[in-house]
Amino acid sequence: MPELPEVESVRIGLQQWLLHEPTRIVSVRVLDPRILGTTSQRTVPSGAAEFFSARLVGAEPLSVERRGKFMWLPVRLADGDVTSALSVHLGMSGQFRVHTGSDALHPHTRAVFDVERASGEPFELRFVDQRIFGHLGVDALVPSYGYAVPSGAAHIALDPLDPAFDGEAVARALGRKRTGMKAALLDQTLVSGIGNIYADEALHAAGVHPLASTETTRISRVRRVLEAAREVMELSLSQGGTSFDALYVNVNGESGYFARSLQVYGRTGEPCRRCSTPIERLTVAGRSSHVCPRCQKRPRSRR
DNA sequence: ATTTTGTCCTGCGAGC
């Protein structure tokens, strides 16, 4: 389940492969057009795959950017246009792999980019995604929070690792919501990059219950939750590292995953690492949530 | 208008 740290690892991996020297996309094959659809519209119009491929043929990646879990590659299209980007969302199970043409195709491969480079052999960048919650697209770049981002991500808030992230302003915005703390953290329009795992981890680190009301939680605690989110994601980044090998641009599940440092997520029944109380599981915002009942007191006014 | 719920997907493991 890629969240911000995993996506950042993939971003760095793509940088190494695509920007270390000039590269060009010489052909694109969409094996499953559903990867071009949106989360709620997986049936794409016929011709979408051809359109997507045609736009990217001859494109040169200029950089690899990220905001929260959204990633994109500004490109110079074949006609010289530099106002578009290849948009990428890894969804639940998306990953990039680097191959040569003779390598067997993984059955979950959804798209293949044939990449030519200034020196060295060409390679294939394959987007593999078992569950097809991921997304690929070409979008116009538009302004958002002072950055140029693909139109599909313009509504996504800055993430806690962004230099321009304003924790104080975000904490105040959270306080104006009428929901639970965890639901608010998962809302990518307030603060981005936090998914189910890091929401649980940040709340535990800050001693805040997932159902705590955003209205009544003191702003100092809200700030602490945001700070904890930033810390746990930075820790994951430093641990997960960028040890991609020749095959994986980077992983999002198997090796190098950051599970070993988790304090509460997936630890139902196991002792809290801080106080030894068994971790409990509950459902919040339709997602499994993990709390230490002692470190995270349940709010009186639950939501 | 804001908040909550359901849906998209696939594979896996539990239960019968």
Add this chain to the structure above:
DNA sequence: TGCTCGCAGGACAAAA
């Protein structure tokens, strides 16, 4: 053994 069922979850449309 082989089937069904529930679960996992990011993002967003639909419902409340």
